[in-house]
Amino acid sequence: MFGGKKNDDNSLDNDDVVDYAEIEILEENHDAVSEEIIGSASQKFIKPSVISEGFTFNGDVEFNGSLTVDGSIQGNIIVDHLVIGVAGSVGGVIKAKTINVKGKLLGTISCSEIVVGGRSVVEGNLTYTSITIQRGGEVKGDLRRI
Amino acid sequence: MPEQNQNGCLIVGEGVSLSGKFSVPDIASISGQIEGELNAREITVGVSGVLKGKVVADIIDVRGEIHEDIVSNKSLLIRSSGKVNGNISYLELEIEKGGDVQGVLTKLETKSFSV
Numbered sequence: 001m002f003g004g005k006k007n008d009d010n011s012l013d014n015d016d017v018v019d020y021a022e023i024e025i026l027e028e029n030h031d032a033v034s035e036e037i038i039g040s041a042s043q044k045f046i047k048p049s050v051i052s053e054g055f056t057f058n059g060d061v062e063f064n065g066s067l068t069v070d071g072s073i074q075g076n077i078i079v080d081h082l083v084i085g086v087a088g089s090v091g092g093v094i095k096a097k098t099i100n101v102k103g104k105l106l107g108t109i110s111c112s113e114i115v116v117g118g119r120s121v122v123e124g125n126l127t128y129t130s131i132t133i134q135r136g137g138e139v140k141g142d143l144r145r146i
Numbered sequence: 147m148p149e150q151n152q153n154g155c156l157i158v159g160e161g162v163s164l165s166g167k168f169s170v171p172d173i174a175s176i177s178g179q180i181e182g183e184l185n186a187r188e189i190t191v192g193v194s195g196v197l198k199g200k201v202v203a204d205i206i207d208v209r210g211e212i213h214e215d216i217v218s219n220k221s222l223l224i225r226s227s228g229k230v231n232g233n234i235s236y237l238e239l240e241i242e243k244g245g246d247v248q249g250v251l252t253k254l255e256t257k258s259f260s261v
Contacts (some may be wrong), residue, residue, distance in 0.1 A: 133241035135221075139251050 053087050070102070082111075084120070101137075156186070160194045174203070176210070193227055208245075219254065 003097040022025050039130040047064035051057055055071035062078040067099035075092045082096040088103035102117040123140045133139060154172035158164060162178035170186035177192035180197045189203040193212035204220040206212075208228035215233050216222070222236040226244035232234045 130243060131245065131247060132239055132243040133239055135240040136238060137240070138253055139239060140253055142250050143247050145246055145248050 048081075048083070051088070079132075086119070158195070160192070191228070217254075 011128070016088045026084050043083070044136040049063070051067070051069045051071040051073050053070040057071070057073045058075055060076040061067065061073070062076075064080050066081035066083065067077070067079045068083045068085065069088040069090050071087075072089045073091075076094075077090065077092060078095045080097045082090070082094065082102045084090050084099070084103040084105055086102045090104070093108045094105070097112050099105070099111045099114045100117075101115065101120045101122055103120055105120070105122045105124075107124045109122070109124060112129040114122075114126070114128050114131050115121050116131070116133045117138060118134040118136040121138045121140075125142045125144070126139070127144045127146055129146055131143075131145075153190045156168060156170045156174040156176075158174075158176045158180060160177040163180070164178070164215040166183040167183040168174070168180065168185065170184070172183060172186070172190045173190065174186040175190045175192070176195040176197060178194070179196045180198070184199065184201050184203075185231065186195060186203045188205040189201060189207070190198075191197060191206075191208045191210040191212060193209045197210075198214060199211045200215040200217075201212055202219075204218070205223075206216065206218045206221070207223045207225070208230060209225045210227070211229040213231055216230065216235065218234075218236045218239075221238040221240070222234070224230055224239075224241045224245040224247060226242040228242075229246040231246075231248040232250070233250050234247070235254050237254045237256065239251075239253075242249060
């Protein structure tokens with residue numbers, strides 16, 4: 001009798017343990033999936049860095065994440081994703097995977113994908129793989145596709 | 147549109163190749179090949195169209211290829227299948243994703259539109 005009961009208890013405990021383990025695995029999978037959606041490059045830096053309006057920065061920037069510029073930044077910039085807001089301006093040598101311009105972008109630019117918004121200005125040498133310019137966007141300088 | 151009103155229009159069908167200097171008062175719709183100078187009010191380059199030489203127009207819509215000089219006094223639209231290389235002067239520019247643009251881009255100064 002006792003032995004049987006013990007076994008029952010044990011089996012219940014085991015079930016509980018298994019359930020927790022399953023839940024943990026599910027949660028891990030969920031995290032992995034959400035990171036995949038955000039992009040493998042920004043796995044470690046999910047939050048974008050922001051240069052706010054009115055903020056001026058001179059210097060070099062290098063990081064594997066997303067940089068949003070509403071202020072002004074000058075220098076050598078290497079990022080994965082660069083977003084320039086309406087009030088933002090970026091100058092210098094810029095390397096990025098994707099660039100989305102709504103403000104001003106000047107200098108030597110190389111990227112795989114660039115989107116130039118309707119009221120934005122891009123000036124300088126631009127090397128790209130894919131380009132989209134919305135109507136009214138201003139692009140001056142040398143364009144080269146790779 | 148050029149099919150309906152053919153006054154002042156130039157239509158170059160696929161497979162046709164021309165060379166020389168062309169002055170078109172209205173719409174030039176190009177699906178063949180043109181080498182030389184082309185002046186028109188509006189130029190539409192079809193997917194199979196290829197232009198080589200100097201191209202001047204108010205409105206240019208490119209689904210094919212344009213090589214060398216391009217001057218668009220009003221709007222230049224490069225579609226996703228469009229390929230453009232050379233010196234490009236424009237007043238208003240739009241490039242669809244996938245459009246291939248190489249060369250020097252210059253924005254013309256705003257002047258009074260001749261509508």
